[in-house]
Amino acid sequence: MVHSASVTPLRASAPAAPLSGTHRVPGDKSISHRALMFGALAIGTTEIAGLLEGEDVLRTAAAMRALGATVEQRGAGAWRVSGRGVGGLVEPADVLDMGNSGTAARLLCGLLAGHPIFAVMTGDSSLRKRPMLRVTAPLSATGASFWTREGGRLPLAVQGAVEALPLDYRLPVASAQVKSACLLAGLCARGTTRVVEPEPTRDHTENMLRHFGATVRVADTAEGRVIELEGQPELIAAPILVPGDPSSAAFLLVGALLVPGSRLTIANVGLNPLRTGLFATLREMGAILRVENARTEGGEPVGDVVAEYGPLRAVEVPPGRAPSMIDEYPILAVAAATATGTTRMRGLAELRVKESDRLAATAAMLAANGVAASIEGDDLLVHGTGAAIPGGGLVATHMDHRLAMSALIMGLAARAPVGVDDAGFIETSFPGFAALVNLAAGGEAIRSLA
Template identity: 70%
Template sequence: MDHSPKTAQTAAQPLTSRPGTTPLAGQIRVPGDKSISHRALMFGALADGETRITGLLEGEDVLRTADAMRALGADVTQLGAGQWHVRGQGRGRLQEPKDVLDMGNSGTAARLICGILASHPIFAVLTGDGSLRSRPMKRVTDPLSGIGARFAGRAGGRLPLAIEGTATPTPLVYRLPVASAQVKSAILLAGLNAEGETVVEEPEATRDHTENMLRHFGATVSVEVQGHGRVVRLVGKPRLTAADIVVPGDPSSAAFPIIAVLIVPGSAVTIDNVGLNPLRTGLFTTLQEMGADLTVANERIEGGEPVGDLIIRAGALQAVEVPRSRVPSMVDEFPVLAVAAAFASGTSRFRGLSELRVKESDRLTATAALLSVNGVSVEIEGDDLVIHGSGGKPPAGGGKVETHMDHRIAMSALVLGLGTAAPVTVDDAAFIETSFPHFADLMRGLGADIVSA
């Protein structure tokens, strides 16, 4: 099977989801965690020896990372579905790529690779698709310039971006102006080749997969909790040694079938092997506050990450207020949480969603639009999203949603259509493959009615 990422713009793939006549039911696994998959390939390339990866997400975003690591000199091989081997170059020994690195739609890959390249004495150029080229990179390139790297890009540091790394990186002490796991990770990756200690202060705790994986590969990382935030310290120039990785199911991907089950009456589904990192489970906490019937079974540790099986049953939902402090632990899940709020009793408010404005699309605006065009009363107040729930009655539906090349907007809209009175259509579902291969097929297997528009 060809797992190469697409090299050209794919034709639009409109889909329609229709309210079903039967509940959703079954036992499934969702694709591997995208954040961990990206990092597994990157750390494998930076380590001495051969890293074996099980459960790697084979969506287009991650395949772009695999190609980039090959271009930088690592031997990256797929042995079977989700089974990959990476023979690394060793820390500080990546090679200069012979061509432009095309990161497709992946902001995570682009920003983290900026960190890797910044402290290697090589030249590289990053580009991406139309969506990625529109996203700001200065939040990464500004601090990385402080280690001695040089960047030249379009306005706002946007791609295409030329990077000239430094042979003598200066360790940074940097306080993030906005909580961002991507910026934190880029700085830590750059700090691997710097003498001394790299320090990142974050105002709110963000996902810590980079810190966990650094330790897994042999680096010394310490974390100090300060209020809602943390101070992360990395000792530079560690020996990184190959280490096997088991990638758990992505909680951000699990969010879509979870919400679908909650809004389709009578549904009950089990999702096996989902990552339960406490800095990624804000959605699960929020849903339980809404009264969702969501329980965790068979909790365990795999590859240094907590994992469990989720059991979800449909039921009445109550409105919820999500505090700003919870945003980093569920930043990707707000579009589909908004779908759940549309079915709840009462008015929900999600606070402090400024980060959603710089995702694959302006997700804050796109989320409000996907609800509004389908008859849900919604407002944006500053950086807050306010949703007036239907009290358990199906919202009208019947709208066509503009996805803006954003996979999460597309999936959220398709989930919405499973519970509305009239079908919901998305203008393009092609980009779902970047993070959730075969999403529509998996949902159909549970009983969802999703068809070509």
């Protein structure tokens, strides 16, 4: 699917009824990518249930096939991966196209760096603008060689290390993608790979490494969180149940917080504490948000999240919370737009290098719909209306699925409909988003502008 070939403008307006019911969102994207990759590196057959079947993850599945693993879909969300063992991937016969997925591209750099094979990777026009030096620079110390366009951008070629060296690397900024790429490369290295992160980031890679039998040690120290991986383990196939993606659940939950009279439940949501910064922030804002049926599945905490409509107040979001909610700032900005007072979200430099300059695009989304917002350094300030959002604007989405979904949720809580110039790429991460929102709203709150 080439996103630019089929532009899909949509418009969202206030629903005729409150949001209600119990719903499920697609599987966690971060866990889905990793399940396919670790399945390809394991000995035996890994059974995966609940896999996200958006385009981003399907690109990873195709890449694992190209690298020699057997990857089969057995049913809705049910997949089977027969792996080749650590170090056993084969040279792909063609270019690996990662579509719109920065996560897949950066993790794959780590996977390829540890294998003595040559590969070329590309992506869509949005991904080809995103920086890869943050992963290729540390991965070069394994003995791998990388060639990129100017600025470290895709297309990218890699010649993996013949005998990968273990890394000892301190991340300059917290990034789960860079950490994971280093650990994936470290699987093929003899010895201990050591990564230090200044702030804890999502730890799905560490959890899954243990699930497949690797030895991983994590310690909080004065220099940061230290992760150590013993290299060249024999990973053994293990079943994976992918929980609902908390980043996807966030959109409907915020919608319920903002549409008067709403009470909505999202079942089976992943609640890894390194992913739930948005939920903590919303509670600080006074949101009625609670977890029911909390449990652990496949090493990950899971629960049903209930959201109810109620007034919100402005807060200051500390920069240290950013790694646990880096993808949720656009939808938080929508919630903050209705709050009483000015919400300051601090330390958002990372948003400048997402699918779009997400910091500037989020401010522009608000401004286009009558909400005052400003950027001070790396901080985003949202001056809440204390009431309904004026709306009426058309949002330029810049091929950013999270921006598009946030704008459409804004339309549910606005006095005038909110449009987006293109929503076709929402399917990359949240298949069926508009249909699910309309189901919760009991009508056609989101409709085509075409």
